Amino acid sequence: xxxxxxxxxxxxSLALVFLGITLVSSFLLAQTVQISVDASKSGAKIxxxxxxxxxxxxxxxxxxxxxVGPDSPIPNTRGIRNDVVGALKxxxxxxxxxxGGCFADExxxxxxxxxxxxxxxxxxxxxxxxxDTFGTHEFMDFIDQIGSEAYVSVNLGSGTVKEASDWLExxxxxxxxxxxxxxxxxxxxxPYKVAILxxxxxxxDCGGNMTPxxxxxxxxxxxxxxxxxxxxxxxxxxxxxxxxxxxxxxQRWTDWTETIMKAYGQHTWSWxxxxxxxxxYTVVKWPPAFKSFGFGEDxxxxxxxxxxxxxxxxxxxxAIMDKYDPEKKVALIVDEWGGWYxxxxxxxxxxxxxxxxxxxxxxxxxNLNIFARHADRVRGANIAQMINVLQxxxxxxxxxxxxxxxxHVFKMYVPFQDSTFVPVTFKNGTYxxxxxxxxxxxxxxxxxxxGKLWVEITNVDPSRPAEVDLSVAGMNAKAASGEMLTAAKxxxxxxxxxxxxxxxxxxxxKAQGGKLTLTLAPKSVTVVSIEQ
Ligand code: AHR
Numbered sequence: 001x002x003x004x005x006x007x008x009x010x011x012x013s014l015a016l017v018f019l020g021i022t023l024v025s026s027f028l029l030a031q032t033v034q035i036s037v038d039a040s041k042s043g044a045k046i047x048x049x050x051x052x053x054x055x056x057x058x059x060x061x062x063x064x065x066x067x068v069g070p071d072s073p074i075p076n077t078r079g080i081r082n083d084v085v086g087a088l089k090x091x092x093x094x095x096x097x098x099x100g101g102c103f104a105d106e107x108x109x110x111x112x113x114x115x116x117x118x119x120x121x122x123x124x125x126x127x128x129x130x131x132d133t134f135g136t137h138e139f140m141d142f143i144d145q146i147g148s149e150a151y152v153s154v155n156l157g158s159g160t161v162k163e164a165s166d167w168l169e170x171x172x173x174x175x176x177x178x179x180x181x182x183x184x185x186x187x188x189x190x191p192y193k194v195a196i197l198x199x200x201x202x203x204x205d206c207g208g209n210m211t212p213x214x215x216x217x218x219x220x221x222x223x224x225x226x227x228x229x230x231x232x233x234x235x236x237x238x239x240x241x242x243x244x245x246x247x248x249x250x251q252r253w254t255d256w257t258e259t260i261m262k263a264y265g266q267h268t269w270s271w272x273x274x275x276x277x278x279x280x281y282t283v284v285k286w287p288p289a290f291k292s293f294g295f296g297e298d299x300x301x302x303x304x305x306x307x308x309x310x311x312x313x314x315x316x317x318x319a320i321m322d323k324y325d326p327e328k329k330v331a332l333i334v335d336e337w338g339g340w341y342x343x344x345x346x347x348x349x350x351x352x353x354x355x356x357x358x359x360x361x362x363x364x365x366x367n368l369n370i371f372a373r374h375a376d377r378v379r380g381a382n383i384a385q386m387i388n389v390l391q392x393x394x395x396x397x398x399x400x401x402x403x404x405x406x407x408h409v410f411k412m413y414v415p416f417q418d419s420t421f422v423p424v425t426f427k428n429g430t431y432x433x434x435x436x437x438x439x440x441x442x443x444x445x446x447x448x449x450x451g452k453l454w455v456e457i458t459n460v461d462p463s464r465p466a467e468v469d470l471s472v473a474g475m476n477a478k479a480a481s482g483e484m485l486t487a488a489k490x491x492x493x494x495x496x497x498x499x500x501x502x503x504x505x506x507x508x509x510k511a512q513g514g515k516l517t518l519t520l521a522p523k524s525v526t527v528v529s530i531e532q
Contacts, residue, residue, distance in 0.1 A: 032467040035426040037445045039453050040474030043421035044375035046446055048094040049196075050368065051410060051417055052151065052382040054336060056101035057134075058125040058389050059351030065387030065396050066142055067134045074399045079133075080142050083401045084387065087394055088146040091410045092417060095196055097151040097335055097382045098139050100124075102206035104198065105157025109136060109167040114186055124206065126350030136171060140192050149195035151335075151382070156200030156222055156244075157208035164226045168194065172230040191230040196240045196380070198335070199223065202279065203244045204256060212259035219243050220263075220271040242333050242380075245276035249313050257320045265324030274329070275380060278317060279336040281390075282307040282363060292341040292354035293491045297462060300359050300490040300523075301436035303339060304460060307363045308438060310337070311370045318377045331379035334371065338384045338391030338406075339363050352389045356404035356494075358487045358502050358523060360391050364409040365458045365525040368416075369444040375421050383410075395496075402494050405502040408485050412504055412527040415454045419446035422453065431461040441466055441520075453477070453530040459520040462490050470516040475532045480511040482528030486521040 055061055068074045068081055075082040099107045102124040111118035112135020122130040143150050152171075154164035166179060171192045173180040183189070199222050201207045203215045210218070228239040243260055246253035260276060284290060284306050290299055318332060339360050340352075347353035364383070371378045383406070387394045393407040421444075428439035442458040453475060459466045483504040492501050509518045509528055520526055 032469055033426060033429065033441050034469050034471070035424060035443050035455075035457065036471045036473070037422055037424050037453065037455060038473040039422060039447065041423055042447060043423060046372045046375045046416050046419050046421055047379040048092070048417035049380040050371045050375070050378065051091070051093070051413065052095045052097065052335070052380055053093050053386040053393070054097040054101070054382040054384045055386045056125075056389065057099050057103045057107070057122060057130060058101060058385065059348065059353060060388035060396065061385050062134050063131075065394070067138060069133065077145060078141055079138065080145055081396070081401075084394060084396065085142075085145045087401070087403060087407070088148075088386075091393065091407065092414050093146055093148040094417065095149040095151045095380075095382070096143060096146075096386065097153060097196075097198065100153060100201055101336075102201060104153035104201045105155050105159070105203075105207040107155050108159065108163065109170070112136060113170075124350075125352075126348050128348075136167075137186060137188060140171075140188070149193065151196035151198060152194050153198030153201055154222070154226060156203060156218060161221055161225050164222060168197070168226050168228055172228045172233070174229060174231045191232075193230055193233060193237070194228055194239055195237070196242060197226065197228070198242050198277070199273070200244050202247060204247065204252070207244065212256045215244060216259055216263050219260075219273075223271045223273060240274040240331075241272070242275040242277050242335065243273045245278045245332070246317055247279045249309075249316055254316065254320060257317045261321050261324040261330070264330060275331040275333040276317075276321065277333045277335045278313070280310055280313055280334060281336065281338060281340040281384070283340040288340045288342050290341045292339070292344070293357050293493045295359075295491050297433050297490060300462060301431070301433040301438065303359060304363060304366065305436045305438045307339070307366055308370075310334075310367055311373075314370065314374050314378060318374065321377065328377050332374075332377050333380035333382075334378060335380065335382040336384045337367060337381060340384075340390055354390060356391060356395070356406050357491045358405050358485075359490050361405035361409045361485055361502065361525055362458060362460060362523065364391070364406045365456065366442055366460075368409070368413055369442055369456065369458070372416065372421055372444050372446065397496060400496045402496050402499045404494060405485065405487070405492075408502065408504050409525055412483055412485065412525065413456070415448045415450065415452070415527070415529065416446050416456070419448045419454060421446050424455070440464075448529070455528050455530065457520060457526045457528075459522060459524045459526075462523040465522055466520040468516075468518050468520060470518070472511075472514050472516065472530060475530070477511045477514050477516060477530045477532060479531045480509040480516050480528055482507045482509050482518070482526055484521060484524050484526040486524035490523055
């Protein structure tokens with residue numbers, strides 16, 4: 001080959017490479033997503049209780065995570081960790097569901113009051129000693145310290161109606177009954193507020209393997225006799241009573257919802273419920289086998305695809321509820337949800353210890369958006385579980401504490417608490433990986449209590465950024481600011497050694513003439529506020 005020919009050939013190949021790079025980068029960069037929000041339109045209220053938490057006597061969820069005891073060198077207030085309280089206050093936890101879970105149907109409240117506690121075993125979760133040091137008063141103190149409300153689940157499985165009704169009288173009576181006096185003698189003369197009451201837990205499974213008919217009969221008796229006597233909760237702020245509801249989409253679950261709601265449709269003055277619970281974990285296969293970190297794009301795409309099934313599940317059970325309760329008086333309360341993965345190697349069997357990655361942050365945002373879109377029926381949800389268990393907000397190890405990516409999403413969503421849903425239109429596009437194909441972008445908007453318009457946008461695609469053109473009608477959008485949560489990898493996590501690998505960062509946005517432009521990083525959760 002002549003020298004001239006070889007130079008030409010080289011130039012030609014260089015040009016081809018250049019063209020390829022240009023094409024790929026423009027494909028990666030120019031992915032404009034048009035999102036329109038009309039701030040003059042509004043939907044249902046996004047109940048703050050959608051951001052509820054769940055704290056079960058399980059692993060280090062309570063002991064170590066919340067309770068260290070008053071004599072601990074870990075800074076605490078009456079035995080409750082100060083660092084955890086500080087972190088939880090910042091996410092405005094609306095309610096905490098306690099004491100379980102499966103634990104609730106084996107919990108006997110008297111074991112956990114007074115100077116001498118009853119030491120038992122916790123057969124559901126690792127068979128360890130349950131010291132009952134953290135009981136009613138400690139839980140209520142914790143609730144008070146974080147500025148939240150109590151969602152107490154009574155023992156409908158192995159307890160009696162009398163036991164549950166006595167517990168409620170003990171907690172809430174304002175008149176001088178023997179139980180009220182006992183509460184006062186134990187340090188709390190004023191009645192406690194019990195905002196939400198759970199009538200058993202998973203009664204179709206760990207809560208007693210009941211048929212829907214048997215549960216219904218038992219639940220009706222509980223709703224009749226388990227009363228809240230708090231004088232401040234008689235006319236307004238009445239306690240919500242939540243019946244056990246479905247745990248999936250199969251026939252046995254639709255039968256369950258049908259049975260409870262059909263009965264509700266014909267209920268008399270002497271019993272009633274204000275909510276039906278639903279449990280739905282993102283787990284893909286049982287026993288949980290997906291890793292909570294140290295995974296790649298396959299597991300990222302598969303878990304996020306699976307988590308979107310929450311939407312169909314809500315639709316399925318809401319449709320049954322609509323038949324018997326068209327006015328939507330009974331709320332659907334998703335009081336256990338989140339990613340459930342293989343427990344960390346070396347952790348105690350049954351303690352459900354897992355890490356929490358950027359994937360969980362995105363999973364949380366997608367689910368919160370689903371709840372918000374169904375806010376007319378879904379008026380409560382409790383992520384499982386608050387500290388050190390499953391998809392938690394916080395991880396602790398002795399005196400150390402780290403905030404998870406999921407925590408940061410809950411913090412970014414605080415303005416959505418008790419906001420008003422505003423419809424958003426957008427083409428969500430497609431993110432494809434192998435056999436998995438799912439919407440690439442998700443978005444949700446609401447009018448906050450602060451008068452601002454809040455918009456959340458998730459870019460699920462782990463490789464492609466998204467240019468967003470956000471058109472805002474119904475207000476003269478002038479100023480905007482926002483935060484974005486992303487990280488280097490889909491399985492990036494925060495650790496005690498590196499606590500800030502996944503934290504939100506301020507982003508720059510321009511608002512002009514009702515238009516906003518912003519660039520979403522791949523695999524990111526973004527919340528923007530828009531003012532006029
Ligand atoms: O959150 C862990 C367990 O999952 C709960 O105790 C139970 O209700 C569910 O099966």
